[in-house]
Every structure is written in C-alpha cells, then in structure tokens.
Amino acid sequence: MSEQLSTLRYYLEFDFVRYAIIVGLLISLCASLLGVTLVLKRFSFIGDGLSHVAFGAIAVSSVLTFGLRAIGSEATGRLAEVLSENNHTVIVLPLTVLAAVLLLRTGQNTKIKGDAAVAMISVGSLAIGYLLMNRFPSSSNISGDVCSTLFGSTSILTLKGSDVVVCSVMAAIVIVTFVVFYNKIFAVTFDESFTRASGVNAGLYNLMIAIITAVIIVISMNLVGSLLISALIIFPSLSAMRILRSFRGVVICSAVISVFCAGVGIILSILYSTPVGSTIVAADIAVFLIFSFLSLFRKGR
Amino acid sequence: MKKRIFAVLAAAAIMLTGCGSAESGSSVSPAANDGYDVDLTQLSSSMVYGQVYDMVTNSDSYVGQKVKMKGSFSYYKDEQTGKEYFAVLIADATACCSQGIEFILKGDPVYPDDYPAIGTEITVTGSFAWYKEDYATYCQLLDAEIIPNDAPAEDTTKELSWN
Numbered sequence: 001m002s003e004q005l006s007t008l009r010y011y012l013e014f015d016f017v018r019y020a021i022i023v024g025l026l027i028s029l030c031a032s033l034l035g036v037t038l039v040l041k042r043f044s045f046i047g048d049g050l051s052h053v054a055f056g057a058i059a060v061s062s063v064l065t066f067g068l069r070a071i072g073s074e075a076t077g078r079l080a081e082v083l084s085e086n087n088h089t090v091i092v093l094p095l096t097v098l099a100a101v102l103l104l105r106t107g108q109n110t111k112i113k114g115d116a117a118v119a120m121i122s123v124g125s126l127a128i129g130y131l132l133m134n135r136f137p138s139s140s141n142i143s144g145d146v147c148s149t150l151f152g153s154t155s156i157l158t159l160k161g162s163d164v165v166v167c168s169v170m171a172a173i174v175i176v177t178f179v180v181f182y183n184k185i186f187a188v189t190f191d192e193s194f195t196r197a198s199g200v201n202a203g204l205y206n207l208m209i210a211i212i213t214a215v216i217i218v219i220s221m222n223l224v225g226s227l228l229i230s231a232l233i234i235f236p237s238l239s240a241m242r243i244l245r246s247f248r249g250v251v252i253c254s255a256v257i258s259v260f261c262a263g264v265g266i267i268l269s270i271l272y273s274t275p276v277g278s279t280i281v282a283a284d285i286a287v288f289l290i291f292s293f294l295s296l297f298r299k300g301r
Numbered sequence: 302m303k304k305r306i307f308a309v310l311a312a313a314a315i316m317l318t319g320c321g322s323a324e325s326g327s328s329v330s331p332a333a334n335d336g337y338d339v340d341l342t343q344l345s346s347s348m349v350y351g352q353v354y355d356m357v358t359n360s361d362s363y364v365g366q367k368v369k370m371k372g373s374f375s376y377y378k379d380e381q382t383g384k385e386y387f388a389v390l391i392a393d394a395t396a397c398c399s400q401g402i403e404f405i406l407k408g409d410p411v412y413p414d415d416y417p418a419i420g421t422e423i424t425v426t427g428s429f430a431w432y433k434e435d436y437a438t439y440c441q442l443l444d445a446e447i448i449p450n451d452a453p454a455e456d457t458t459k460e461l462s463w464n
Contacts, residue, residue, distance in 0.1 A: 011344075016351045157351030160358070273346040 004271060011270055019159040020276075023219075024262045026171035028232060028280075030216045032258030033178045035233040036240070036251050037189045037209060043104065045115065047233040049122035050100055050217040051226035056125030057095040058221075059132040061088035066136045089166065089218065097214040099125075104210035156266070156276050170219050174212050185209065186247055228277045232258065235284035242291040243298055257287050338366035341391075342424060349391050353402065357440050360431035368442055370402065371424045374417050385412055389425045404445035417447065424448040 011017050038044060061083055068080035083090060103117055159167075178185065187195040188205045195202045220229045240253035265280030339356070341349050349370070356363050372391040378384070390401035404425050410416065417423055427442025 011348060014348070014352070016355055017348070020351075157347060158354040158358075270347050271345060273348075276347070 008267065008271060015161075016157055016159060017270060019161070019164045020156045020270075021263065021266055023159055023164055023167045024156060024266045024276075024280075025259050026167060027216070027220050028236075028258040028262035029255055030171050030174040031220055031229075031232040032236040032254040033175065033251060034209070034212055034216055035237040035258075036247070036254055037185055038213065038233055039237045039241075040189050044234050045118055045230065046100075046103060046213065047217060047230040049103065049118040050096055050214055051221065051229040052122040052126040052129070053099040054092050054096045054218055054221055055226045056129035056132075057092040058088050059129035060095070061091035063132050063136040064091065093215070093218050096218050097211050100210040100214035100217075101207060104206055104213070157270075167219050170215055174215060177208065177212060181205065181208065189247070225277050228281050231281040231284055232262075235281070235288050236261070239284070239288045239291040242288070242295040257284075257291075261287055336367065337369045337426070339363065339368045339370075339429070341368070341370035346391065353391060356402070356429065357431075357438060360429075360438055360440060363429045364431065366429045367426065368402075368429050369424065369426045370442075371422065372401070374419060374421045374423045374447075375401065376412065376416070376419050387412070387416065389423060402440045402442060404442040407444050407446060 038046060065080045065083045065088075068076040068083070099121055103121065184195075184200060184205050187198075187200060188202050188209070192202050192206075195205075216233075217229055220232055236254040236258035237250065239257050240250040244250050244253050261283035262280050265283045266276060268274065268283075269276040269279040339352070341352060344352060353370075356368075370389055370391070372389040375388045375390050377386045377388075379386070386403055387405070388401040388403045402425075404427055406415070425442060425445050425447055427445030429440065430443050431438055431440045433439070
C-alpha cells in the first residue's frame with residue numbers, strides 16, 4: 001500500500017497527471033449536476049445521442065483540416081493548425097449545441113418524436129463520422145483514432161495547459177448557470193406545464209438545459225469517450241435517487257458520488273494501467289450497487 | 302440569496318483552481334533516477350502513453366535529454382526513398398493505440414544482422430531529438446543502444462502511429 005502511495009506521489013509530479021485529475025473532476029461535477037435533470041425529464045439517453053453527434057462533428061472537422069492542409073497555402077495551413085490544436089472544439093461545439101437544441105426544444109413539435117429522433121441522430125452521426133474518418137484519415141492509425149474518440153482511451157492523459165483552461169472556463173459557466181437558475185431548472189424539471197402556466201418562459205430554460213448538455217458532452221469526450229458519456233450523466237443521479245428523495249439532496253449527493261468516482265477511477269487507471277473511461281464507469285457502477293443495497297434497508301424501516 | 306452568492310463564489314474558486322494549475326504552457330517531467338532524464342521503464346503503461354505523447358507534442362522541452370524506454374521493436378522501410386526506420390512502440394491501456402519513438406543506433410549497424418526480430422520487447426536508451434517531415438513531427442533517440450529483454454512482445458500486428 002505504501003509502495004502504491006509513493007508511486008502515486010511520483011506520478012502526481014507529472015503535469016499531465018495533474019491536468020487529467022483537474023479536468024476529470026470538473027467534468028464529472030458538471031455531468032452529475034445536469035444528470036439529475038436529464039434523468040427526471042426522461043432524457044437519459046440524450047447524452048449518448050449528442051456524443052455521437054460530437055463524434056460525427058470531429059470527423060467533419062478532421063476532414064476539413066485535411067482539406068485545408070491539402071490546399072497548401074499559408075492561410076489555410078494556419079487555419080488547419082487552429083482546428084487541430086483546440087481538438088476541433090470550434091466546429092464540434094456549435095454542431096453539438098445545434099443538435100441538442102433540435103432534440104430537446106423542438107422534439108415535442110416534430111413528426112419524429114423523442115427517442116426515435118435521438119436514435120436517428122445518434123446512429124446517423126456515428127455512421128457518417130466513421131465513414132468520413134475512414135475515407136479521409138487524419139493519421140495512419142484509423143482504428144486508434146476511432147477507438148480513442150469512442151472510448152476516450154488515454155486522451156485525458158494527453159491534455160495541455162490550454163485544454164485545462166478551456167475546460168475550466170466551460171465548467172465554471174455550467175456550474176454558475178446551474179446555481180443561478182437552480183429554482184427555474186427545478187420547476188422545469190418537475191412540472192413544465194405548471195411552470196408555463198405561472199408565467200415562466202419554460203422554452204427558454206429548456207433551451208438553456210440543451211446548450212449546457214451539449215457543452216458538457218463536448219468537454220466530457222476527452223475523459224470517457226463518446227460511448228461512455230451517458231454513464232457519467234446517469235449513474236451518479238440514479239445512485240443518489242436510491243437513498244435520497246429531495247431534489248437538492250439528490251443533486252448534492254450525485255455531485256459528490258460523481259467527483260469521488262472520477263477521482264478514484266483516474267487514480268486506479270494510472271496506477272494499474274486500465275482504460276480511464278471504463279475504470280471511472282466501473283467505479284460508478286460499484287457505487288450504484290452499494291447504494292441499491294443500502295436502499296433495501298431504507299425501505300425496510 | 303447569500304447561499305446563492307456563496308455557491309457562485311465556490312464555483313468561481315473551482316474555476317480558478319483549474320486555471321492556476323494550467324499556467325505553464327508545456328508539461329515538464331520530474332527527474333528520473335539512474336542518470337536518465339526520462340526513464341519510461343519506471344512508469345505504468347498509461348503513464349508511458351501520456352509521457353510519450355508529451356514528448357512528441359512538446360519536443361523542444363526534451364531535446365538532448367537522456368531517455369530510457371521499453372516496448373516492442375518495429376521496423377519500416379520506405380520503398381520510394383529506401384530509407385529505413387527503427388522504432389520502439391508502446392501500446393496504451395485500451396490496446397488500440399500505440400505511441401512510438403524512432404531510434405538511430407550508435408555506429409553503423411546493418412539491418413537485420415544488428416537488430417532484434419520485429420516485435421521483440423527491447424529497452425532502448427538514447428539522446429532525444431526531433432525533426433519535421435511535411436506537417437508531422439517525428440521524435441527520435443540518437444546514439445541509441447538496445448538492451449534486449451527476456452520476454453517477447455505479445456502483439457506485433459497492430460497498425461503503427463509514430464506521431
């Protein structure tokens with residue numbers, strides 16, 4: 001045990017490990033805050049759908065980068081560098097936000113409703129994304145690129161200082177928005193019709209939830225990849241709901257569980273060389289099982 | 302209202318914590334033991350992946366440093382130019398990606414006589430350098446030496462990515 005601790009202390013001297021832990025904890029905190037709302041609004045699967053949109057958007061941005069470089073002029077080369085240096089966020093974030101708005105805001109008024117719309121956009125983006133990556137590879141290792149995008153791989157350990165700043169700012173915006181509009185989010189989550197009837201612009205708050213969801217999805221892709229993002233959103237909320245009943249209690253408990261599991265997952269994966277995303281989700285599953293067990297005693301009383 | 306202000310300040314504090322740690326532009330590795338500036342043999346494979354990625358993306362910070370690394374031996378010959386490339390590859394935890402560093406042995410070694418079989422797990426030491434070809438940055442260990450290991454590498458069939 002002391003050997004593991006000294007190894008961990010040594011690893012913590014590396015900048016990229018500290019970056020991974022900071023970003024991991026911030027992402028997990030943001031995901032858990034919104035997770036409660038999404039689960040209660042029956043949008044648990046939207047994380048999956050939007051992450052696949054982000055995957056498709058990364059592929060589009062990679063192709064664009066490839067094309068700009070192929071043109072060969074100095075201006076296009078510089079533009080390509082800008083795209084690849086910020087992990088394609090300039091393209092990925094607006095496209096994901098657009099998809100989120102379409103799914104969450106107009107979902108009620110369209111011919112293709114709810115889960116069908118999410119499923120259609122999800123698999124459609126995944127297919128187009130893989131098709132583009134395959135036809136216009138950004139490196140010689142296509143399977144590695146796809147695997148890294150889908151499962152996060154070890155990309156959380158390859159963050160730069162600038163990535164940490166971008167992630168921190170995005171996380172701060174999400175947290176501050178959630179705290180400031182907590183009461184409105186609470187109202188929209190539980191009874192949208194009543195909220196509308198009481199004069200609150202529920203559509204505006206739904207739009208805000210959609211945008212925040214998209215931001216969280218985009219910043220989460222580095223941590224767990226696009227296939228495992230839903231776990232970050234769903235598991236902490238469901239675990240908290242096993243034993244707590246109030247909205248505030250569930251949100252706080254969910255945040256604590258999520259941050260704890262992300263921290264434990266990252267540290268274990270670094271020490272024992274396991275995939276970061278899968279290890280975090282495994283920790284989330286373990287906590288869910290423990291809380292489910294504890295809930296049996298709660299009901300028994 | 303006070304509670305809300307406190308919560309907003311707490312969130313801002315979290316943001317500043319993140320920003321504060323990100324001030325340095327490039328990553329720096331702590332000094333390794335045994336006379337090596339970077340000893341990758343002392344790290345877990347996840348850590349090695351992160352460290353090699355840092356060496357590739359922040360190449361200037363590592364130029365001239367003495368590096369020791371362990372992985373599977375790989376060979377590639379460019380049929381058009383006739384140039385030969387030798388590298389040591391390390392797979393990441395998900396086993397779908399590889400990070401590798403090219404090396405150039407001391408003296409005038411000849412392939413395949415002076416090299417191990419492809420896929421053999423080897424330890425390589427050398428002085429870190431980098432060069433650019435087209436848009437890609439390639440890292441290499443100069444004046445390198447190979448120390449053969451006992452166990453052969455498990456998988457030699459993966460697609461390779463050297464940058």
